[in-house]
Amino acid sequence: MSTRVLPPIESVSGGSHGVHAGYEQMLVLAERYERQAGDLVEMAALGARVMADGDLLESSVLAPLSFADAEVHVLDATTGADGLTVRAVGIEADALGVRAVVAAFRASDALAERTSETIDNTMGRLVGRELAAALPALLVAGAISYAWWSTLPPDEQTALQDRLTEGLGELVHDHPELAQHLVNSGGGLLDGLTGGLVTGSARLLDPGDGAIQGATTNDAARLLALLLGDDTDYDVHQLTGIAPSDNQSSAPGSLADLMRSLDDTNDLDQDEPRRHGAIQIQTIGQPPHERYIVYIPGTDDMSPVPQDGEHVRDMETSYQLIGGMDSAYGRGIEQAMLDAGLDGKDVMLVGHSQGGMVSTSLAADPDFTRHFNVQHVVTAGSPTAQVPLLPDGTHALHLENRGDAVPLLDGEDNPDQPNRTTVKFDQGTSNVGGNHGIDRYVQGAQAADASGNGSIQDQIRHMQQDGYLGSDPVTGVSTYQVTR
Structure with missing residues (x-):
C-alpha cells in the first residue's frame, strides 16, 4: 500500500515560537529580573529597619558585643560587597541589558525593512x-x-x-x-x-x-x-435551497477539513454562475455555546478592469484591500453576518485568495470587531501583509504555496506576531494558476496538520480549545450572496 507524500513545509514564521514571540519572552524575563531586584531592595531595607528597632537598641546596653556582631552581619548581608543591595543592582543591570538587546534587535529589524523597502x-x-x-x-x-x-x-x-x-x-x-x-x-x-x-x-x-x-x-x-471608481456599494440576500455539502455536515477536525469545506463554498458559483459572491456560515454546537465558521471564497472576475457592475469579487476589490481601503465585499460580509444573527458571537473567518485578504482586513477593523469576536482567521493563497497588526485575541494562520503568485502581490513577508503564523509549503509547479487552486492548499493544510512545529501546533490547539475543530454537531449552514 502506497503512502501519500505530503508537500514539504519550507518555512514557518511568526506565532508562539516566532522571532517576536521570543522578544516578548525576553521582555517578560526582564520584568522578572526587575521584580526580583525590587524584592531584594525591600529585604535590604527591612534589615535596616530591624537594626533601628527601639527595643533592639535598648537591649544593646545589656549585650553590646552581641549587638555589634549582629549589626556587622546585617550590614554585610544588606549593603556589603555581596549583600542584597549589590545583588539587586546586578539583577537590575541584567534586566536593562535584556531590554537593550531586544531594542537593538528590533532596531535592526526596522533598519533591514527600511533598507529593503528603499x-x-x-x-x-x-x-x-x-x-x-x-x-x-x-x-x-x-x-x-x-x-x-x-x-x-x-x-x-x-x-x-x-x-x-x-x-x-x-x-x-x-x-x-x-x-x-x-x-x-x-x-x-x-x-x-x-x-x-x-x-x-x-x-x-x-x-x-x-x-x-x-x-x-x-x-x-x-x-x-x-x-476604477472605488465602489463600496453592496447588496446582500440569503440564498435558500442549498444543502450543506458532505464536508460541511460535520464539524471540521483539521486544517485540511477547513480547506475542503472552503472549496465546497468556492464551488457554488462553479455549479451555478449566478451564485457569484456567495459565502457560507457554518454553525457548530448548541446555544449558548455555539460558534460560527464563515467560509469566504476568492476572486470571481480576474479582469484588470471589471467586466460588469455586479461581481463584488473583482480586481477593484483586490486593489482596495491591498491599498488598505474599504470594500463592497467586506461591507457585504459584515451585513450578511449581522443578518445571520452573529452579532456578539464567536467566529472564525476562513478565506481563499481575495477571501483571505478580506478576512484578515475585517479581523483588524474595530468597526467589524465591535460586532463579532473574531477568534481565528485561516487564509489560503492570500496576500495579507498589508494588514500590519491583528488584535491580541485573534489568532491567524496563513498558508502560502511556493509558485503561487497571489500571496506575493503585497510585496512583503507577513508581519511576525505571536498570534499570527505564516506557513510556506511547496506543492507548486510551473502552472501558476494550478498552484493557486484550493486543492493544493488542502494538501498544504494536511502537511501543517502533521507538522510538529510549535507555532503551528499551538494554533491548531487554540482552534480545538475554542471549539472550531472537533466533533461537536453542526446545527446549520446558511448561504448569503454579496453583489454590487
Whole structure:
C-alpha cells in the first residue's frame, strides 16, 4: 500500500515560537529580573529597619558585643560587597541589558525593512523613468510584435503562449523572492512613470504609510482602486435551497477539513454562475455555546478592469484591500453576518485568495470587531501583509504555496506576531494558476496538520480549545450572496 507524500513545509514564521514571540519572552524575563531586584531592595531595607528597632537598641546596653556582631552581619548581608543591595543592582543591570538587546534587535529589524523597502522603491523608480523615456519606442516595438504575432498560425500562437506562461511560472516557483521584490517596487515604478506626481505637489495619494517616505505598492493599489471608481456599494440576500455539502455536515477536525469545506463554498458559483459572491456560515454546537465558521471564497472576475457592475469579487476589490481601503465585499460580509444573527458571537473567518485578504482586513477593523469576536482567521493563497497588526485575541494562520503568485502581490513577508503564523509549503509547479487552486492548499493544510512545529501546533490547539475543530454537531449552514 502506497503512502501519500505530503508537500514539504519550507518555512514557518511568526506565532508562539516566532522571532517576536521570543522578544516578548525576553521582555517578560526582564520584568522578572526587575521584580526580583525590587524584592531584594525591600529585604535590604527591612534589615535596616530591624537594626533601628527601639527595643533592639535598648537591649544593646545589656549585650553590646552581641549587638555589634549582629549589626556587622546585617550590614554585610544588606549593603556589603555581596549583600542584597549589590545583588539587586546586578539583577537590575541584567534586566536593562535584556531590554537593550531586544531594542537593538528590533532596531535592526526596522533598519533591514527600511533598507529593503528603499532598494525596491529606488529600483522601481529607475525602471519607471526608463520606461517613461522609452515609451514611444516601446509602443512601436509592441505594434511590430503584435503584427508578427497576428501572422502566426493559431497552433503556433498557442504554443508560444504556453511557453511564455510556463517560463513565468518557473520564475515564480524557483525565485519567489525575486517576484516579491518586483511587486514591492510598484510604488517606485508608479512614481517614476508619473514623474513624481504621486509624491509631488499634486499629492494624489498620501504616501509614506510604510517603512519609507515614498510611494509604496499599497499606494499604487489605492490609485488603481480610485481609477476604477472605488465602489463600496453592496447588496446582500440569503440564498435558500442549498444543502450543506458532505464536508460541511460535520464539524471540521483539521486544517485540511477547513480547506475542503472552503472549496465546497468556492464551488457554488462553479455549479451555478449566478451564485457569484456567495459565502457560507457554518454553525457548530448548541446555544449558548455555539460558534460560527464563515467560509469566504476568492476572486470571481480576474479582469484588470471589471467586466460588469455586479461581481463584488473583482480586481477593484483586490486593489482596495491591498491599498488598505474599504470594500463592497467586506461591507457585504459584515451585513450578511449581522443578518445571520452573529452579532456578539464567536467566529472564525476562513478565506481563499481575495477571501483571505478580506478576512484578515475585517479581523483588524474595530468597526467589524465591535460586532463579532473574531477568534481565528485561516487564509489560503492570500496576500495579507498589508494588514500590519491583528488584535491580541485573534489568532491567524496563513498558508502560502511556493509558485503561487497571489500571496506575493503585497510585496512583503507577513508581519511576525505571536498570534499570527505564516506557513510556506511547496506543492507548486510551473502552472501558476494550478498552484493557486484550493486543492493544493488542502494538501498544504494536511502537511501543517502533521507538522510538529510549535507555532503551528499551538494554533491548531487554540482552534480545538475554542471549539472550531472537533466533533461537536453542526446545527446549520446558511448561504448569503454579496453583489454590487
